[in-house]
Amino acid sequence: MRILVTGGAGYVGSVSVEALLGAGHHVVILDDLSTGHSGSVPPEAELVRGSFADEALVTRILLAGELDAVLHCGARSLVGESIRDPAIYFRQNVAGGVALLEAMRAAGVGRLVLSSSAAVYGMPDATPIDEDAPLRPINPYGETKRTFESMMAWYAAAYGLRTVSLRYFNVAGATDRNGEVHEPETHLIPNILRAAEGGPPVTLFGGDYGTPDGTAIRDYIDVSDLAAAHLMAIEATAAGDPRTDVALVCNLGAGYGFSVRAVLVAAERVVGRSIPHAIGPRRAGDPPILVAAIERARSVLGWQPRRSTLDETIGSAWAWRRAHPAGYAD
Ligand SMILES: NC(=O)c1ccc[n+]([C@@H]2O[C@H](COP(=O)([O-])OP(=O)(O)OC[C@H]3O[C@@H](n4cnc5c(N)ncnc54)[C@H](O)[C@@H]3O)[C@@H](O)[C@H]2O)c1
Numbered sequence: 001m002r003i004l005v006t007g008g009a010g011y012v013g014s015v016s017v018e019a020l021l022g023a024g025h026h027v028v029i030l031d032d033l034s035t036g037h038s039g040s041v042p043p044e045a046e047l048v049r050g051s052f053a054d055e056a057l058v059t060r061i062l063l064a065g066e067l068d069a070v071l072h073c074g075a076r077s078l079v080g081e082s083i084r085d086p087a088i089y090f091r092q093n094v095a096g097g098v099a100l101l102e103a104m105r106a107a108g109v110g111r112l113v114l115s116s117s118a119a120v121y122g123m124p125d126a127t128p129i130d131e132d133a134p135l136r137p138i139n140p141y142g143e144t145k146r147t148f149e150s151m152m153a154w155y156a157a158a159y160g161l162r163t164v165s166l167r168y169f170n171v172a173g174a175t176d177r178n179g180e181v182h183e184p185e186t187h188l189i190p191n192i193l194r195a196a197e198g199g200p201p202v203t204l205f206g207g208d209y210g211t212p213d214g215t216a217i218r219d220y221i222d223v224s225d226l227a228a229a230h231l232m233a234i235e236a237t238a239a240g241d242p243r244t245d246v247a248l249v250c251n252l253g254a255g256y257g258f259s260v261r262a263v264l265v266a267a268e269r270v271v272g273r274s275i276p277h278a279i280g281p282r283r284a285g286d287p288p289i290l291v292a293a294i295e296r297a298r299s300v301l302g303w304q305p306r307r308s309t310l311d312e313t314i315g316s317a318w319a320w321r322r323a324h325p326a327g328y329a330d
Contacts, residue, residue, distance in 0.1 A: 002026040002067045003234065004109075005051040006100070007074030008045065009036030012115060012171055012226060014178040016071060017045055019227035028065050031074065039328030040178050042215075053096030058103035069111035069234050070104060078186060079119070079141050086140035093144035094151075101155050112152065113230060113236035113254025116165045116172075118219075118251070120146045122286050130293035131167070131249045138285045153247035162237035162244035169219040169253035169292045171226055173313035179320030181327040189220070189314055191263055193321055196271045206259045206282035215260035215279075217289040219253035222313045226252055230299040243300055254305050266294065266310045270318050301303040 003020055007013040008029030011058075013036065021028050027045040030052055032210040043045045046065075050057050052074050060265030061067070074083070075093050082089045104112065119134045137143045153164045171305045174180065180190050207214045229252050234244045258266070268275050297303045307313065 001069060002028070002065055002236070003069050003071055004028050004065070004067045005071045005073060009033060009040050009113070010073060011045065011178070011180045011182065012039070012168070012223060013073035014040035015175055016073060016227045016230045017042065018175060018177060019224075019231055020071075021045060022058045023231055028061060028067060030061060034076070037181060037328035037330060038079070039208070039330045042177070051096065052100045053092060055099040055103045055106075058100055059106045060105060060252045062107035062109050067155060068235060070100070070326065071101060071113045071230055071234065072138070073098065073115045075115065077141060077172055078184070079139050079257050080186070082141035082234060083139050089140045089144045094147050094320045097148045097151060099193055100176045101151060101161075104161070105155075105159060109232065110161050110239075112161060113233045113237065114161045114163065115150060115166045116149055116167045117142065117145045118167055118253075118290060120149065120167060123285070123291070125293060127289045128255070128293040129207070129251070129293045131296055133274060145326055149249065156247040156324070162239070162241070163231040164236055164244060164248045164250065166229060166233060167249065167251045168226060169221055169251070171223050171288065172220045173187065173222040173224065173307070173316045174320035175224060175316070176320070176323075179317060179324060187318055188218075188260060188263055192267045192275055192277075193271070193318055195277065196267065196273070196275045197321070199260065201276035202264070203220050203278050203280040204264065205280050205286060206318050207279040209282070209288040211259055211288055213259050213261045216286055217255045217257040217259050217291065219291045220263070220310060220313060221305065222316070224307055228306070229297060229301060229303045232303050233299045236301060248300065250297040250301060251292040251294055252297055253294055255292060255294040257289060257291040258310055263314070270311055
């Protein structure tokens with residue numbers, strides 16, 4: 001297939017591009033490089049530097065490349081920034097999302113897979129969280145994901161678009177080629193590894209939750225497993241595939257959680273030394289436990305997380321950082 005990957009120069013996007021190329025697909029990446037890295041783009045993929053919010057540009061790319069499907073990984077995705085400056089998030093993720101959907105309609109491209117997020121759930125009533133749990137995002141980032149999901153579903157119903165929304169929990173790990181480089185970095189595992197390398201001590205937010213060790217429990221999904229799910233989701237958008245007769249939504253997680261402290265201890269095992277850390281106050285809006293129910297992805301997509309032992313995932317991230325001490329060249 002011929003696939004457009006928005007945000008394909010970012011963390012999740014670059015690993016997904018690797019998987020798509022490995023499966024023999026032709027890949028065009030559309031990325032404005034606002035948080036991504038051109039150094040992550042392999043020579044086999046074509047990089048167009050621009051925004052998915054540019055409807056005319058996206059239409060041209062889809063038509064000129066005779067593309068079949070879109071994997072939409074591109075987004076702004078910092079929770080704190082979204083609270084401080086929601087306009088960026090609504091402009092990029094929602095208004096830009098409308099432009100992308102309209103370009104797909106104009107070009108007659110009817111297959112779409114979205115990088116969504118567990119942030120759509122907000123504070124869950126129960127855990128593990130399944131896809132039918134109420135959507136009550138508690139920050140603009142999550143709200144923009146919920147809104148885009150909703151737009152996709154209405155477009156699917158009205159215009160026959162075939163869509164899959166994948167709600168990721170905490171993504172972690174690396175391949176040999178691609179790893180996680182964000183500035184600022186808000187994710188736990190890269191911040192722990194940065195502390196292990198001599199960076200600032202990592203702060204564990206909240207040591208007084210009602211969990212066995214007092215720290216919050218999260219579900220960590222390996223980025224390679226995520227990439228595999230993307231391939232399966234794209235297949236599910238084929239014309240006539242009953243799985244996407246109505247918009248499909250699947251959680252992607254490991255299906256079990258680890259406490260923040262357990263992640264630190266696992267990282268200490270991986271790097272072979274103790275890692276400087278401090279316990280800070282809870283962050284507003286951080287629930288004690290966020291774990292995905294993943295039965296739907298298993299049964300509908302036929303997906304199964306393969307490399308989701310914590311030590312393996314942290315080990316892959318650590319190996320990537322050691323092999324790329326300066327991150328990406330650009
Ligand atoms: N990493 C996680 O733990 C996680 C969890 C849940 C959901 N997600 C979602 O997965 C997707 C990828 O996340 P990531 O961690 O790889 O983030 P990332 O910042 O590394 O990648 C996002 C990419 O999108 C690009 N981009 C942003 N706005 C764009 C625009 N208007 N036009 C074109 N390109 C644009 C950026 O330059 C970057 O390359 C995002 O949609 C994010 O919301 C990530």
